[in-house]
Amino acid sequence: MSVVGIDLGSQSTKIGVARNKGIDIITNETSNRQTPSLVGFGPKSRYLGENAKTQEISNLKNTISSLKRLVGRSLNDPEVAIEQEYITAPLIDINGQVGAEVTYRGEKQRYTAVQLLAMYLGKIRDTASKELKLPVSDVVLSCPPWFTDAQRRAMLDASQVANLKLLRLINDNTAIALGWGITKTDLPEGDAKPRRVMFVDIGYSDYTCSIVEFRKGELAVKSTVCDRHFGGRNFDKALVDHFGKEFKEKFKVDINTNAKAKLRVAAAVEKLKKILSANSAAPLNIESLMEDKDVRATLKREELEEFVKPLLDRVTVPLEQALAEAKLKVEDIDAIEMVGGCTRVPSIKDAIAKFYGKPLSFTLNQDEAIARGCAFACAILSPVFRVRDFAIHDIVNYPIEFVWEQSPDIPDEDTSLTVFNKGNVMPSTKILTFYRKQPFDLVARYAKPDQLPGKTNPWIGRFSVKGVKADANDDFMICKLKARLNLHGVLNVESGYYVEDVEVEEPVPEAKEGDKMETDQPNGDAEAQPKTRKVKKQQRKGELPLSAGTASLDEASVSSFAEAENQMYMEDKLVADTEDKKNELEAFIYEMRGAIDDKYSEYANEQEKEKIKEKLEKTEDWLYEDGEDASKAQYIAKMDEIKFSAGPVIQRYNDKLEEERQARLKVEEEAAAKKRAEAEAKKKAEEASKKAAEPAKTEDAEMKDAETTKPDSVEEPSAGK
CATH class of the missing domain: 3.30.420.40 (ATPase, nucleotide binding domain)
Incomplete structure (x- = not known):
C-alpha cells in the first residue's frame, strides 16, 4: 500500500x-x-x-x-x-x-x-x-x-x-x-x-x-x-499587457490578435520575472513572434514594480x-x-x-x-x-445555517439556525432537535453568501426526513438529526433518529461537606439508605430514514464518467504502444541496414544480402507512406517479416557467437581444471615433505634421550656400605 x-x-x-x-x-x-x-x-x-x-x-x-x-x-x-x-x-x-x-x-x-x-x-x-x-x-x-x-x-x-x-x-x-x-x-x-x-x-x-x-x-x-x-499569473498578465503595448508601438505587431504569439510572450515574461527576482534588469528576446518579426526589450525591476503597484498595495x-x-x-x-x-x-x-x-x-x-x-x-x-x-484542528471558513418550513403546530417556531459559525473547529458534529408530527425537509446553505467566491449559489443541500408521525397521544415526535462537517470540509446530515421522554430513578448526589446541615438523628438508627429521585430522560427509540440532495454527482453519473475515462485510458495506452512499436520498427530497419554489411556480412551470401536490403527498403517506404498511421498489429507484422528474411543470417551469427562462447567456456574450464590440479599437486607435495621430515626428527630425539638415560643394570653405591 x-x-x-x-x-x-x-x-x-x-x-x-x-x-x-x-x-x-x-x-x-x-x-x-x-x-x-x-x-x-x-x-x-x-x-x-x-x-x-x-x-x-x-x-x-x-x-x-x-x-x-x-x-x-x-x-x-x-x-x-x-x-x-x-x-x-x-x-x-x-x-x-x-x-x-x-x-x-x-x-x-x-x-x-x-x-x-x-x-x-x-x-x-x-x-x-x-x-x-x-x-x-x-x-x-x-x-x-x-x-x-x-x-x-x-x-x-x-x-x-x-x-x-x-x-x-x-x-x-x-x-x-x-x-x-x-x-x-x-x-x-x-x-x-x-x-x-x-x-x-x-x-x-x-x-x-x-x-x-x-x-x-x-x-x-x-x-x-x-x-x-x-498570484504569479497576475504579475505575468501585467507584464504581457505592458509588452503588448510596447511591441505594437515599436514593432507594429498586435499580440492580442494572435493567441499563439500572446502565449509565447506569457512564457517569456514568466522567465523574465524570475530573473528580475535576483537581478536589477533583464532582457526579453523572442524570435519570429508574428509576421516574421523578432522582438526584443529590456525591463528593470523598478519598472516591474511600477506596473504591478495595484497588486503590491x-x-x-x-x-x-x-x-x-x-x-x-x-x-x-x-x-x-x-x-x-x-x-x-x-x-x-x-x-x-x-x-x-x-x-x-x-x-x-x-x-x-x-x-x-x-x-x-x-x-x-x-x-x-x-x-x-x-x-489537526482546522476551522470553518463560511458560516452554515439550516432552514426549514415552519410546523403548522408550532406557530412561533424559528425557521433557521446557524449551526456552524465561522471559526468553529472542523471536523465537527452537531445534533439538531425538531418536534414534528409529519415528515419534513430542511435546507443547508451558507449564511453569508456575500463572502463566497464569485456568485456561488449559497445552497449546500436539501435533506428530507421520513418516517415522522405523531405518537398515540397525538403528541410530537422528538426528532434528532446528526449534522457533520467532515474531514473534507463537506456538510452532510449523516443520520436521524427519534427519542422519547421516559422517567427513570437516579441517585441524588450527596451534598458537599460544607453544605451539610445538622439534624437530629434517632439514636441507634441504621445507616441511611441512598436517596433517589425520578427524572425525565430521552431514550433513543428508532431510526428515521433520510434522503439527501447535494451537489455531489449521483452514482450513475460517476459510473458513466469512470467508464468513459477507462475507455479513453485504454485508447491512450493503445496509441502509446502503437507508437512504441512504430519506433521499434524504424530503429530495427536502421540497425539491420548497418549490420548486414558489418557484423552479419560474413554470415550471408550476396543473394541473401540483396534480399534483406530490398525488404528493408520496401518496409521503410511503407513506414513513411501508407504506414504512417498503421495499427500496432501491422507494425508487429512488418517487424516479423524482416526478422523472417534476416532470420537465417542472424541465426548463423548467433550460432557462431554461441560456438565462440562455448569454446571460451571450455578454455576457461580447462584452465581452471589445470589450476586446480596444480594446486592439488602442490598441496600433496607439501604434505609428503612434512611426513618425510617427521621420522628423522624422532630418531634424533631418541638418540639424545639414550645419551642422558642410565642403564637399569648399574647400581648406585649406598652410603652405608
Missing part, C-alpha cells in the same frame, strides 16, 4: 510520498519534480501533464488549464470569466456545470470540469505508481481554504472517477502547517503559551494568510484569509485581516513562514517584512511544502506507517 500526498496547483502539481526515511517529492517521466496541470486533446489521444505542455502552443483550442479553479462552478460565475482569460480552450455550460468543448480524435467532444480533473488525476496516479512500483489508491489531496462545499464535492467526485480513494481533502494552509509542526520537537506543552506562526502562501493564482497555534502533538488554525486573485491586507480575525497583534506572532513561488518577489518580501517588523522565515521548501504536508496527512491516516501523534 502506498502513502501519497498531492499538491494540486493551478499551474503545476507536486507529488509527495512517505518512505521509511521521510517524505520524498517524486519526479515525472521527464525527471521534473512538478508536473504541469494541463489536459490536452489530440487527433489520436489525450495529452496529459508534460505532453500537454509540449503541445500547448500548437494545440491552443484543445488545451485546458486552471483545472481546480473550474470544478464545482457554473458558467455564469463571474470568476469563471476571469479563468477564461488564462484558458485557451472555449468554456461551455454542461447541465449547469462549467466544462470545455474540444476536438478529440477528429470529433467535437464536451467534458465537464470534473471529468477534466479526473483525467489529470489519473495521470498523477500513474506517475506515482511508476515511481513507487506499487498501485496507488489512498491519497490526500490539497485544495484552497476558500473552496465551497460544491467545489469540495467536485474534487471528491473527480478522485472517485480517477479510481482514487481520497482519505482527506486538506486545505493548502493546513498542509503547510502540518509539515512545519510535525517535525518540531520543542513545541510548548500543557498550559504554556502556544507558538503562533503566520503562514503566508502566495502561489500562481491566489494568496493565503493563515495564523496557526502549535502545542506538542497538535495544531489549531486560528484564522485564514484569502485573496483569490493575487494589496500585499498587507490579508495579514491585517488574519490578525483581526484571530484577535491578535503583530507582536503576538512568533514567526512568519513564507511559502509559494511568488514570495520570491523582492517587493513582496519587503512589504511583508516591513509590516511584521522582523526578518521573515524561509525554513520550508517554498515549492514543495504543501505536497510534504499532504504526504504527512496521508501517513497519519494510513495504517502503513507509524507517525508521531499530531492532531
